[in-house]
Amino acid sequence: MRYQIRHALIQYGAETIIEDTNFEIHDREKIAVVGRNGCGKTTLLKLIAGDIEMSNSSSDESCGIVMQGKQSIGFLKQISFPDTEISVEDEIKKVFSEVFAVRRRMTEIEQSLEFAGDDSDRLLNEYSNLQKQNEALEGDSCEREMEIMFQKFGFNLEDIKRPIGTFSGGQQTKIAFIKLLLSKPDILLLDEPTNHLDLPTIEWLEGYLKNYKNAVVIVSHDRAFLDRVTTVTYEIEYHRITRYAGNYSAFVRQKEEALAKQEKDYEAQQAEIKRLNEWIEKWKNTPTKVTAARSKKKVIEHMVLIEKPRKFDTTTFKAYFSPYQVSYSEVLNVKKLKIGYDRELSEVSFKLMRGERLAIIGENGKGKSTLLKTIMGLIPALGGDFIIGNNVDLGYFDQQYAVVNDEDPNQTVLENFWEMYPKLTNNEVRSTLGAFAFSQEEVEKELGQLSGGERVRLALCKMFYTRPNLLILDEPTNHMDILGKESLEQMLKTYTGTVLFVSHDRYFIDQIATGILDFTDKGVIQYNCTYKEYLEERTKKEAYVASKNGNAKSSGTGNASAQKSDTDPNGLGTPTTPAPVKNPGKNRAGMERKIQKLNEQLQANDEHIDELKEQLADPELSSDYEKLMEIQKEIEAAESLSEDLLNQILETEEELEQQA
Numbered sequence: 001m002r003y004q005i006r007h008a009l010i011q012y013g014a015e016t017i018i019e020d021t022n023f024e025i026h027d028r029e030k031i032a033v034v035g036r037n038g039c040g041k042t043t044l045l046k047l048i049a050g051d052i053e054m055s056n057s058s059s060d061e062s063c064g065i066v067m068q069g070k071q072s073i074g075f076l077k078q079i080s081f082p083d084t085e086i087s088v089e090d091e092i093k094k095v096f097s098e099v100f101a102v103r104r105r106m107t108e109i110e111q112s113l114e115f116a117g118d119d120s121d122r123l124l125n126e127y128s129n130l131q132k133q134n135e136a137l138e139g140d141s142c143e144r145e146m147e148i149m150f151q152k153f154g155f156n157l158e159d160i161k162r163p164i165g166t167f168s169g170g171q172q173t174k175i176a177f178i179k180l181l182l183s184k185p186d187i188l189l190l191d192e193p194t195n196h197l198d199l200p201t202i203e204w205l206e207g208y209l210k211n212y213k214n215a216v217v218i219v220s221h222d223r224a225f226l227d228r229v230t231t232v233t234y235e236i237e238y239h240r241i242t243r244y245a246g247n248y249s250a251f252v253r254q255k256e257e258a259l260a261k262q263e264k265d266y267e268a269q270q271a272e273i274k275r276l277n278e279w280i281e282k283w284k285n286t287p288t289k290v291t292a293a294r295s296k297k298k299v300i301e302h303m304v305l306i307e308k309p310r311k312f313d314t315t316t317f318k319a320y321f322s323p324y325q326v327s328y329s330e331v332l333n334v335k336k337l338k339i340g341y342d343r344e345l346s347e348v349s350f351k352l353m354r355g356e357r358l359a360i361i362g363e364n365g366k367g368k369s370t371l372l373k374t375i376m377g378l379i380p381a382l383g384g385d386f387i388i389g390n391n392v393d394l395g396y397f398d399q400q401y402a403v404v405n406d407e408d409p410n411q412t413v414l415e416n417f418w419e420m421y422p423k424l425t426n427n428e429v430r431s432t433l434g435a436f437a438f439s440q441e442e443v444e445k446e447l448g449q450l451s452g453g454e455r456v457r458l459a460l461c462k463m464f465y466t467r468p469n470l471l472i473l474d475e476p477t478n479h480m481d482i483l484g485k486e487s488l489e490q491m492l493k494t495y496t497g498t499v500l501f502v503s504h505d506r507y508f509i510d511q512i513a514t515g516i517l518d519f520t521d522k523g524v525i526q527y528n529c530t531y532k533e534y535l536e537e538r539t540k541k542e543a544y545v546a547s548k549n550g551n552a553k554s555s556g557t558g559n560a561s562a563q564k565s566d567t568d569p570n571g572l573g574t575p576t577t578p579a580p581v582k583n584p585g586k587n588r589a590g591m592e593r594k595i596q597k598l599n600e601q602l603q604a605n606d607e608h609i610d611e612l613k614e615q616l617a618d619p620e621l622s623s624d625y626e627k628l629m630e631i632q633k634e635i636e637a638a639e640s641l642s643e644d645l646l647n648q649i650l651e652t653e654e655e656l657e658q659q660a
Contacts, residue, residue: 001026002071002215003048003187007063010043011055017043021241023234025187030209031217032226032248035236037453037481041219044236045189048217049075074185076177076193084165088175091164092146095182099139106130142182148632149178152204153197154364170196181208188216194225195478198364199504207636221482223248224506262309269306276300323469323497328390329354331470331498332375338383339367339374346371347384350517350526354469357492357499359509359531362519368502369474372396375500376472388470395468397459399475409448413438413458416447420462436461452479460488473501477508506531546637591656595649602645609638 005023009016017040025031033041046052050073056063081091093100109127116123134140150160153174164172177193188209194202206228209216220226226233226248233244233251244251276296283289332352338344345367352358360368373379375386376396388394407416418429433443436457450458456479463471471492477485489511492499503509509516509531516527516534527534612635 001066002068004066005047006066007056007060008047008054008065009056009063010040010047010052016239018236018241019239022243023048023241024243025215025217027215028213029215029232030212030230031215032230032233032251033217033219033236034226034233034248034251034482036483037451039236040239041236042191044241045075045191045217045219048187049073049077049189051075051077071187072183072185073187073189074180074183075189076173076180076191081164081172081176085163087161088150088164088167089146089160091175092150092160092179092182093143095179096137096139096142096146099134099137099142102130102134102137102139106134146178146182149181153178153201184212184214186214188212188214190216190218190220192220192222193218194220194222194504196364197504199361199506200363202504202506221477221480221485222505222507223482223485224510227507259309262306266306266308269303273300273303321464321467321495323495324393324467325391325469327354327392327469327498331356331389331392332386332500333389334375334384334386336384337371337374337381337386339370340382341370341379344382346519346524348517348524349384350524352498352500354498355496356514357501357512358515358517358526359513360500360502360517360519361504361509362524363521366519366524368519372398372472372474372500372502392470393466393468395463395466395471397463397471397473397476399456399478407447409446411447412444413447413450414443416458417462421465432465433458433461453481453484456480457484469497471495471497471499471501473499473503475502475504477503477505542637543641546634546641588656591652595652595656598645598649598652602642602649605638605642605645609635609642612638 001024003025005021008021008023009019010021011017021044023044033044035041043052047054054063054065083091106127109123109130113120113123138145147157147160151157155171155174159167164175167175173196180188193205197205202222202225206225209218209229216229218226218230228247230247231245233246233248235242235244235251235255244254246254276299280293280296284293330351331354332350334348334350334352337348339346339348345365348367348371350358360371362368370379374381375388376394411419413433414429417433418424421429424432430440430443434440438454438457438461442454445454447455456476460476476488480488485505485508489508492512499512501512513531515529516531518525518527518534527537529537612631615631
């Protein structure tokens with residue numbers, strides 16, 4: 001066990017945030033901390049980081065924090081670089097100060113050995129120890145890792161020489177995040193790490209954290225991210241914290257099952273108590289039953305009472321609405337639309353039909369939000385055109401404006417909404433706001449007091465009240481907690497109009513989208529399929545390309561790879577899946593052949609990975625960063641493939657054992 005909190009109480013003034021909290025971090029655990037906004041998730045991270053202390057009495061010996069040895073804890077706090085004139089490269093290299101100290105000493109020894117004389121044995125021994133230390137610190141690869149990670153976060157490599165002060169606040173946050181990851185603390189604390197990252201970066205970060213050699217604690221509302229990374233989930237609810245084994249989806253399932261069991265056990269116990277009390281009441285004055293009545297009373301007194309289950313904290317908005325009018329079938333037709341500000345970012349062509357929900361995805365900086373602003377007429381097109389269909393009423397949500405705008409911070413929620421719709425009665429305004437979880441008291445809150453999630457709800461409420469039939473949404477789930485996201489998902493699923501939206505929330509996209517508009521390096525591509533189908537198609541393409549490249553390299557020519565792809569288009573990369581077997585008892589030999597074939601594929605793929613890693617370490621490629629990035633992508637695809645092959649081998653072996 002790396003770290004343990006025992007029976008912690010945290011209070012701000014008279015307000016209790018969390019109480020009787022027990023929290024543990026083991027070995028390489030990847031831990032999710034979930035709960036409603038304001039429940040104390042970030043407070044828990046601050047406690048682990050040592051930024052705040054427990055509120056328990058100093059005389060309470062049952063509480064405390066225990067660490068196994070000295071654990072380094074990394075937490076991305078408020079960004080403040082002391083020297084904004086320093087280059088990004090020099091700032092990040094501060095993380096590797098120990099590596100550079102080792103290198104300097106090794107250089108000093110190399111220069112001294114020629115004149116060392118009798119001292120040479122001691123210097124050689126020290127040099128050997130320094131080599132081992134450098135290897136343990138991964139010193140030979142630290143600069144390459146820094147450069148690859150810098151690019152993975154969406155920067156151009158040449159920007160690493162720029163002064164930190166020339167980057168925006170959001171970019172500086174990313175630079176601080178890169179420093180934190182490269183420092184590789186024993187316990188890594190991440191608070192909403194996927195905020196403002198594009199999908200390719202999020203997917204890379206998932207792989208990095210899954211393979212991270214130490215422990216990670218994550219606070220996030222990104223359900224897909226938690227499902228792919230975490231192995232343990234802690235939930236904070238009603239000031240208490242509960243540990244569940246597994247990722248977010250496993251936690252939801254276990255919680256529902258536990259609640260159902262507790263309700264059943266509670267009802268059964270209450271029924272038994274009622275039965276015993278009725279028996280006692282009936283026979284307590286009968287002389288021959290007095291002893292039995294006392295005995296049954298003792299049974300009740302000695303019962304371990306089951307607590308009445310507390311329902312999930314599901315307080316959120318539940319608003320449903322239908323468009324004021326029905327649009328024509330073709331809602332939007334975009335033809336070679338060139339988008340951008342001072343330069344063209346992308347050229348876009350697509351059609352949007354009535355009832356479709358089209359998700360816009362891709363890397364940052366390609367023009368996803370710019371496309372929405374162009375359609376809304378907020379910025380001019382640089383070329384091409386688009387046609388909005390007949391009877392189309394637009395509703396536009398810009399999450400950036402929703403959270404940060406120039407509205408009067410002293411104005412109440414009620415006043416703000418009423419100002420936009422002055423003809424409504426007081427009851428109508430309160431009823432509309434109530435549907436978005438603004439209760440009787442909350443409508444009197446001033447705008448300056450609202451959280452980011454509350455501001456988003458108010459902006460959505462004002463937009464939805466017009467009952468548009470085309471929703472144009474830019475990151476609508478940012479700043480929302482998980483229950484808020486689920487409410488919006490349900491709302492949009494029942495919506496009969498059309499939706500065009502930008503989002504980095506893959507779970508949300510998977511629940512909502514009927515089509516995908518993908519902004520890529522090779523252009524903007526429209527897919528008329530669900531997000532799950534899009535991912536399956538993309539995975540097949542990536543595996544095919546990776547295996548084809550691998551076969552071409554191992555054979556020395558492209559012809560062998562091309563010939564192999566006629567029968568096995570995925571080459572090394574794709575496990576073969578034989579036809580379903582109707583009578584497993586008669587197919588042991590077939591299953592054994594399948595295992596042998598999968599093992600051969602796994603061995604070949606592992607050899608291919610080793611070859612790629614040798615290429616990655618080639619000194620001649622040390623400055624060819626584009627090639628290094630390409631090799632790294634091939635390694636990631638091949639490693640994913642090895643995992644898939646291994647899973648198939650294990651499943652087939654288990655099936656074979658069942659037939660034994």
